[in-house]
Amino acid sequence: MFADVLSVQDHLSLAARWGAHDSEPYPVVLAQGEGAWVTDVDGRRLLDFHGGYSAINFGHRHPALIAAAKAQLDRLTLSTRAFHHDQYGPFCQELAELTGTDMVLPSNSGSEAVETALKIARKWAYRVKGVPDEAAEIIVAADNFHGRTVTILSFSTDPRHRAGFGPFTPGFKVVPYGDIDALRSAITANTAAVLLESVQGQVGVIVPPKGYLADVRALCDDNNTLFIADEVQCGLGRTGTTLALDHEGVRADLYTLGKSLSGGLLPVSAVVGRGDVLGLIKPGDHGSTFGGNPLACAVGRAAIRLLATGKFQECSRELGAYLHARLDELDGVTEVRGRGLWAGVQIDERRIAGRRVTEELAARGLLCTESNGHLRVAPPLVVTREEIDFGVRVIADVLA
Template identity: 80%
Template sequence: MAVDVLSTQDHITLAESWGAHDSVPFPVALSHGEGAWVNDVEDRRYLDFHGGYSSINFGHRHPDLVAAAKAQLDRLTMSTRAFHHDQYAPFCRELAELTGTERVLPSNSGGEAVDTAVKIARKWAYQIKGVPDGAAEVIVADGNFHGRTTTIISFSTHANHRAGFGPFTPGFKVVPFGDIDALRSAITENTAAVLLEPIQGETGVVVPPKGYLTDVRALCDESNTLFIADEVQCGLARTGATLALDHDGVRADMYTLGKSLSGGLLPVSAVIGRADVLDVITPGDHGSTFGGNPLACAVGRAAVRLLATGEFQERSRELGAYLHSRLNELDGVSEVRGRGLWAGVQISEERTARGRVTEALAERGLLCREDRGHLRVAPPLVITREEIDLGVSMIADALA
């Protein structure tokens, strides 16, 4: 039977007709990719500076990850936690050893991991800290992005994430990101946890003031409060360290991971952290049909092995410094923020007034995310210096 060959416009029309309108995709229909490059259905080639919101840290179709997935597809793809399987325990052990943590609770999406961490923190507060039942509070930062579940949008400060979705889940306080005095004032005897992104991605790759995360850790210690680091986007070598908090010499009580935990091959996430914290969860408290399934664990193990070499952390540090230096040379840019191979490129008001940059970039063969007046640059960590030069030259040309 003949297979219909659809154009980009065909795919856009079909999506508009049959798909829910939950996003406004850029008008490119991708068909395949390798390394730092992707091709569309007309076989136009693009350099990927988007990186799947940091999901594609190891590049598109990294051979080690693809091989792990293919091998597991031939063996066993699905087993719930009703049974043991031969990939689950090794995955948990290897991820814990990589990150220096003690417990691993696998799940599927980053939002699911954050939701789970909030549940754990609340139960810990009631069982261990002695907070009265139903009174636990979690403190978050403005400008946060932790996902889009009903609970998570309840503490979002992005109006478009909340409009039309109330009533909202109570039990959260919002303080300014990077303001340690505001955080100190917000903590009470009922505070279960402080939940922060070490670097805020959605707001524009915003790095907090020097010493802030160290002070957060000290405040949590003083008040017997958990520190939860959401590293779904900034973790696993993206910033040049295995965990973004490593740059500050700080340890969280729980971390949430996702996205590149599978190298972008399939949804894999996890809550990791201290045994005495995660051990408040007992059988029946929590569950996920696909969480920790054999295919996810096999691919996750392959990703952990790649990270264990330190190669990707080093690439992100060295090439990230080069990327930032090149971006800072550009006209039409007012600020470059971030760390490692992750940058928020603030476009000048003069250039913003002339229209969006992403269309001009795509015409030149570069895919990138543009939001709130900034470009979010997150290329795969396999990118080369020459490819960085090529991508920066395209940005320079589009800004001119």
Template identity: 65%
Template sequence: MTTLPDLDRRTADLIDLDERFSTHNYHPLPVVIAEADGAWVTDVEGRPHLDLLAGYSALNFGHRHPELVRAATEQLGRVTLTSRAFHHDQLGLFCRELAELTGTEMVLPMNTGAEAVESALKVARKWAYRVKGVPAERAEIVVAADNFHGRTTTLVSFSTDDAARADYGPYTPGFVTVPYGDAEALAGAITERTAAVLVEPIQGEAGVVVPPDGYLTEARRLCDEAGALLIADEIQSGLARTGTVFALDHEHVTADLYTLGKALGGGIVPVSAVVGRADVLGVLRPGEHGSTFGGNPLACAVGRAVVRLLSTGEFQQRATSLGAHLHTRLSGLLGHGVAAVRGRGLWAGVDLEPGGPTGRQASEALLRRGVLCKETHGHTLRIAPPLVVEEADLDRGIDALAQVVGAAPR
């Protein structure tokens, strides 16, 4: 049960229903959201809250962006699902437009981010056997410690987070884990059996951890040298969150495969994809991989609207300019309840000083001030507002955080 004792009756009743009838695999804050628009949500009691989480980047364009709602509504009136047993009039357009936006050659549409990563791993292994010549069943994929790529059995097999991994074995073999950001360790892990290196350009769940300058460039060089693929998981970091289409773009590095999700569905429907080289994705043949809902007409229509929004560059620019403001404001809290600030664009990880509130306590205190945020790993807050947020609202959120950590008058 929630630690806040002063819940309104309707809120308490709805939370009680959740706790009685839904599995306890999440620990949500004690707020029940009923409506949302832009960067703001309204709870069942009619109270507004500033959203500084944006669905872990799934809501990059805000809640109910009118262009995305329009695309979904129009498609709902036409056709929503055919399965891939038939062609439909949105799939080819979506794949072409997404490939053009991302500078890639081919698109494998799926539904969730975890499905996209699983698909990329399958493709990388098949490519290693069919193209690179790795002996059967011997392919390895190098991954980074403290990663988060999803929660399927295979993906938690190479997680280093006990909460995500414990008690789900036996685990899928074929993964080699090295410290994140350590190019020397990465070089030592790559062998002739390496099919791919899978990396988040910025680690989100770990606390918005940015690797050292040059690390991603060196990862690209090492993959080229070894004839291995570089797979960039851009599910949280991509699609304008850091100020560019891909976070990898900040180092002018190109991956062989990218995994996309979250914001690709505009916060309306689950949409994910693997995008990349045609000679790599082209190893798949009919019947070897698929998804009933992957690339469905509704998902493609929404995805096309997302691509149109990104094609203007407006959201990349907003993430850049507002991100600079965000990091300037957060840096002003260093030494005043905040121990460290990391991130890029409109994305930040804020480590709270020992002796102050925990991440959970800070999140609950922010909730009481009308600001929604969420902790990770006990002492870190993740801040990722929708890219439509206004500077004044961003200031309101940071002012509330300053009060919570004791850096400003209450």
């Protein structure tokens, strides 16, 4: 089946020679995927505990998503926003109804959605709140990860991401994540918005202290300030609810969504939220050639229909509890954090560490990622109990 493809080493050499070195992939070359499994170019099957950073929530090549893409490919793929098309309005309505919001502004990448939300928040501050021109401030959390554009790097606290890319965009304040007193001290009359991940992913799947997000909401209300929830990675079923903020019974003014909004088929993202805030964007204020294109909307609508059943949220809740319990049993694990089918697994510093962990896991048939001493475990939401058992056994073997 794979006799006509290049070898793993051939692929690695081609990527090293011709591709810009923007990342450091593990030495695995994937060729196929189905459900919770992938197959490399040598025909070896591996269980996916990575999940495309939550982009593949519905599993690789979910039939409903593939069918929607194939049908739309035969009809129309791009019109740009210069014209209407027959997928745009239904996509916006269905996503708003799924998330309980008023309005949708589609885009492509998660970073683009965050950048859009920042623009909207600043315009709201000037037009509605009455902040003096050029004085709007946005408060963010330390250890955040919202993307890698220059503006977003301006408020990153990871020096590895910032080094060599300044000067940076002004107008941001950084406070510790989960510290409501620090946030209260940082808010001023010029604060346009507070931007937070509902669960911080990059630094190890950090769930904020109980009541923190509700306190953020109340503080924003008291100070006439927008609350923007970045749910590009933690939203749309990953934590066991449609939106991760739903765990706290809290509503944001704006949400940024992406990744699994297309189930991993193509880049699709959006800002959703209050109509009186998103409605401030007028023709000419913003735009995107591919944002809200027919193919993206068709696939996004299929993903929305899957989420509307509630099945994937239920699987994340039930199997997530099982996954966390199994990971907690492992020798060499000091802490398991997270919600639903999403876990940050802290490894004892005396055990195998760094890239060696994930390389050993891959060699034994499990895809996972590691950062700063923790594994990030995020299998597709179609994973089974038996597949979880397999993955946990592999982790146990590597940590032994």
